[in-house]
Amino acid sequence: MATIMATLRNPQDFTTCPDTGLNINKPVANLVKIHILTAVMMLLAGGILGLGVALTRWPAVHLLPSEWFYIFLTGHGAAVLLFWVHIFSVGIAYFFVTTPINARLATPKIAWLSYWLMLIGAAIATVMVLLGQATVMFSAYPPLKAHPLFYLGVILFAVGALVPAFLVLATLVKAKNERTFKGSMPLTTFGVLIWAIIAIFTWVMGAVIMIPTWLWSMGLIANIDPQLYRVIFWALAHSTQQMNIVLHITIWYTLAAVLFGARPLNEKVSRTAFVLYLFALQLGSVHHLLSDPGTSFTWRTFNTSYAAYLAVLGSLIHGLTVPGGIELAQRRRGLTHGLFEWLRKAPWDNPIFSGFFLSLILFGFIGGISGVTMSNQQINMTVHNTFYVPAHFHGTVATGTTLAFIAFSYWIVPLVTRRKLAYPGLAKMSTWIFGLGMGTFALFGMAAGHLGVPRRHWDITYADAALPFDFSAMAHMIMTVAEIGAVIGGFGALFYIISILSTLLGGKVLAKGALPALAEPAGLVAARMHGGTEPQHKGLEVPGSLVLCMVLLVFLIVYYFAQYKYLATIWGIS
Amino acid sequence: MSYTSLQPIPQRHWWRLRVGPDEKIWITAAYAWCLVMLVWMVGWFFLGNQNQVGNAYRVTIDGFTAKMDQMVEKYQLKDASGSLMSEGDNDIPVVQVPVGGNVFIAARQFEFPVIPVLELGKTYVFHLSSQDVDHGFSLLPINVNLQLLPGYDYVLRFTPNKTGVYRLTCNEYCGLGHHTMTGKLYVIDTANKIVLDGKGGITGGGA
Numbered sequence: 203m204a205t206i207m208a209t210l211r212n213p214q215d216f217t218t219c220p221d222t223g224l225n226i227n228k229p230v231a232n233l234v235k236i237h238i239l240t241a242v243m244m245l246l247a248g249g250i251l252g253l254g255v256a257l258t259r260w261p262a263v264h265l266l267p268s269e270w271f272y273i274f275l276t277g278h279g280a281a282v283l284l285f286w287v288h289i290f291s292v293g294i295a296y297f298f299v300t301t302p303i304n305a306r307l308a309t310p311k312i313a314w315l316s317y318w319l320m321l322i323g324a325a326i327a328t329v330m331v332l333l334g335q336a337t338v339m340f341s342a343y344p345p346l347k348a349h350p351l352f353y354l355g356v357i358l359f360a361v362g363a364l365v366p367a368f369l370v371l372a373t374l375v376k377a378k379n380e381r382t383f384k385g386s387m388p389l390t391t392f393g394v395l396i397w398a399i400i401a402i403f404t405w406v407m408g409a410v411i412m413i414p415t416w417l418w419s420m421g422l423i424a425n426i427d428p429q430l431y432r433v434i435f436w437a438l439a440h441s442t443q444q445m446n447i448v449l450h451i452t453i454w455y456t457l458a459a460v461l462f463g464a465r466p467l468n469e470k471v472s473r474t475a476f477v478l479y480l481f482a483l484q485l486g487s488v489h490h491l492l493s494d495p496g497t498s499f500t501w502r503t504f505n506t507s508y509a510a511y512l513a514v515l516g517s518l519i520h521g522l523t524v525p526g527g528i529e530l531a532q533r534r535r536g537l538t539h540g541l542f543e544w545l546r547k548a549p550w551d552n553p554i555f556s557g558f559f560l561s562l563i564l565f566g567f568i569g570g571i572s573g574v575t576m577s578n579q580q581i582n583m584t585v586h587n588t589f590y591v592p593a594h595f596h597g598t599v600a601t602g603t604t605l606a607f608i609a610f611s612y613w614i615v616p617l618v619t620r621r622k623l624a625y626p627g628l629a630k631m632s633t634w635i636f637g638l639g640m641g642t643f644a645l646f647g648m649a650a651g652h653l654g655v656p657r658r659h660w661d662i663t664y665a666d667a668a669l670p671f672d673f674s675a676m677a678h679m680i681m682t683v684a685e686i687g688a689v690i691g692g693f694g695a696l697f698y699i700i701s702i703l704s705t706l707l708g709g710k711v712l713a714k715g716a717l718p719a720l721a722e723p724a725g726l727v728a729a730r731m732h733g734g735t736e737p738q739h740k741g742l743e744v745p746g747s748l749v750l751c752m753v754l755l756v757f758l759i760v761y762y763f764a765q766y767k768y769l770a771t772i773w774g775i776s
Numbered sequence: 777m778s779y780t781s782l783q784p785i786p787q788r789h790w791w792r793l794r795v796g797p798d799e800k801i802w803i804t805a806a807y808a809w810c811l812v813m814l815v816w817m818v819g820w821f822f823l824g825n826q827n828q829v830g831n832a833y834r835v836t837i838d839g840f841t842a843k844m845d846q847m848v849e850k851y852q853l854k855d856a857s858g859s860l861m862s863e864g865d866n867d868i869p870v871v872q873v874p875v876g877g878n879v880f881i882a883a884r885q886f887e888f889p890v891i892p893v894l895e896l897g898k899t900y901v902f903h904l905s906s907q908d909v910d911h912g913f914s915l916l917p918i919n920v921n922l923q924l925l926p927g928y929d930y931v932l933r934f935t936p937n938k939t940g941v942y943r944l945t946c947n948e949y950c951g952l953g954h955h956t957m958t959g960k961l962y963v964i965d966t967a968n969k970i971v972l973d974g975k976g977g978i979t980g981g982g983a
């Protein structure tokens with residue numbers, strides 16, 4: 203490794219991990235710790251609110267009264283989708299933009315400023331929600347109106363989240379000037395660069411829509427056009443999903459590297475796949491508006507084809523190259539038997555690996571297939587705003603992003619704290635329980651959506667409705683299974699929270715040179731793995747991964763046409 | 777010369793390295809599928825019968841609601857005894873416009889204020905909007921879901937292909953009474969004597 207790492211400039215600003223040889227900028231270590239700690243608290247809060255929601259939508263339990271249900275649901279959406287995901291993201295972005303290239307973070311003070319802005323913004327918004335002053339869901343579509351402080355909290359949070367994007371850029375410039383590394387920047391740093399560019403677009407959109415809405419809530423602006431709001435809101439909210447994807451894919455590549463010494467099959471392909479996300483940027487967000495009045499056929503088609511497919515293509519490419527990188531490394535290590543020996547003999551009892559690989563599979567098969575299908579114009583009207591929608595995005599943002607974050611925590615927290623992971627037994631169970639629970643929620647939730655069960659709804663028995671009716675026994679049963687899955691998933695999240703919080707707050711400090719538990723074989727084994735091997739990937743070397751991908755494609759194709767087959771049987775609509 | 781995704785790439789000109797056949801196969805297959813979806817989606821627009829594109833016009837809430845009220849005034853059905861038909865605690869009028877006519881639905885917190893009656897196989901022009909906040913128009917059991925926005929007239933032509941009592945549920949959160957917001961729709965077939973039974977259902981024709 204020494205051959206390619208430039209000598210460390212300013213070594214006093216770094217600690218070197220005796221296990222991995224990674225150099226960690228001291229202020230970054232603290233920032234990573236505080237961001238993960240805060241994010242995990244948000245997940246705890248959001249998880250409790252989510253449990254309340256799940257236990258209410260479980261028909262036989264129906265826990266909360268209606269008003270609290272909607273308060274919990276708004277709080278859950280904000281706490282996990284905004285606060286947990288983005289605070290965690292910012293923390294690890296600081297890691298990815300420094301450690302792999304031996305850089306120091308530009309202006310850590312401003313990073314702390316951003317942290318406090320996010321925290322204060324999140325606190326204000328959460329308090330307003332819990333006080334019942336902002337029961338408008340995280341999407342807050344006007345003319346539904348919340349207390350002005352709710353919008354102010356969201357704005358502060360967005361500004362706080364915007365700052366790190368510029369810090370990423372500044373750090374790269376500084377590293378370039380200080381020549382902290384030779385050659386081209388690592389793939390993971392490149393991933394975070396893309397994340398930062400998308401983040402700038404995203405949070406600027408946030409300002410464009412939230413500031414006028416805030417003014418409107420105080421009566422300073424007369425009117426917010428409901429359709430325009432939805433267009434700009436989704437330019438913001440869809441792009442945040444794009445940020446999540448970029449970052450969790452960066453995590454996938456990282457964990458493939460630290461567990462297997464893997465690298466992309468081809469740098470050009472993997473980087474291009476990242477760049478595709480940039481081209482697809484806000485245009486792809488139109489898939490949220492396919493059943494809205496104010497969008498034309500041409501606009502929808504352009505945005506759901508050209509734009510969406512670029513992003514879809516990007517994800518499909520990573521879908522091959524991430525497992526492909528592992529397969530290649532494993533095969534070179536001698537696990538060449540059959541199509542899947544490389545996968546069977548992977549460290550399945552290591553939560554870093556199980557979380558990572560489950561996230562890859564569930565994101566692709568559940569989140570990916572449902573997402574691509576529902577972004578087709580006509581199919582969209584058979585699922586829009588049904589339970590299918592939350593089911594789909596728990597497939598992406600819960601079993602995809604969140605599970606990747608969970609797996610990554612088990613690696614990075616011991617790394618930056620030099621503490622032994624606490625409760626490794628809970629950690630080992632957490633990835634499976636969270637993945638399988640949330641996966642069940644997503645799959646059965648999709649089924650409920652196909653039956654028309656609405657999202658964000660307190661009572662599908664319509665006991666208080668003027669024109670009462672009820673869903674079939676089948677629909678109630680499917681909802682029951684889905685919500686049991688959600689509750690189980692909640693326990694997985696809880697195990698994770700216990701393990702990580704205990705590590706952060708009171709884990710046993712590792713002796714110098716001791717390997718952090720569970721990170722075995724976390725050493726950057728690249729030297730061993732790839733030493734002397736030809737860098738170029740030739741021939742058909744990753745047949746197993748290719749087969750996995752083809753299976754996904756076949757599922758997608760069958761499911762897709764099944765939807766159109768159903769569509770052909772219903773009323774004419776034009 | 778070793779590195780992983782966590783280290784800088786030492787080789788210069790890495791972008792000239794050839795792409796392996798596995799990646800080429802996959803990218804080609806994935807891209808081909810994207811093109812198939814594009815062609816299918818556009819093809820369905822021109823050849824398929826289910827497209828929610830329609831037209832949309834900006835309207836004023838008052839103007840739109842007035843149109844709905846006029847429709848009710850003119851076309852509310854009467855029962856055998858001659859009194860106006862309505863259903864539910866809040867007396868939602870049952871309305872049958874002439875075949876091919878305009879059906880206005882101005883949803884509001886927390887009701888769909890008309891119950892339309894449609895003839896099987898005939899086309900009606902629906903105008904969907906809201907009097908206050910965003911609402912969802914979820915037509916069950918066929919599971920057609922559309923977004924209603926105040927100030928926008930979403931114009932779609934519906935051609936029912938099955939008789940029955942259909943239900944509406946709001947599936948966009950619209951306030952604390954969201955879960956009480958339901959609606960109803962009848963599809964009858966007068967030619968085959970499938971008609972309203974006057975008790976909230978339909979009758980005749982073996983139905």
Ligand code: HEM
Binds near residue numbers: 692
């Ligand atoms: C910890 C375990 C979790 C449980 C038990 C849970 C459960 C639920 C349930 C039951 C709903 C209600 C759907 C509806 O009625 O419309 C929901 C909505 C939602 N969940 Fe989760 N979830 C969990 C984790 C997550 C995670 C990790 C994320 C994102 C990172 C997430 C994001 C959301 C969002 C954005 C909504 C939609 C809120 C809205 O409609 O405004 N959830 N969740």
Ligand SMILES: [Cu+2]
Binds near residue numbers: 486489
């Ligand atoms: Cu989206």
Ligand SMILES: [Cu+2]
Binds near residue numbers: 911948
């Ligand atoms: Cu509603």
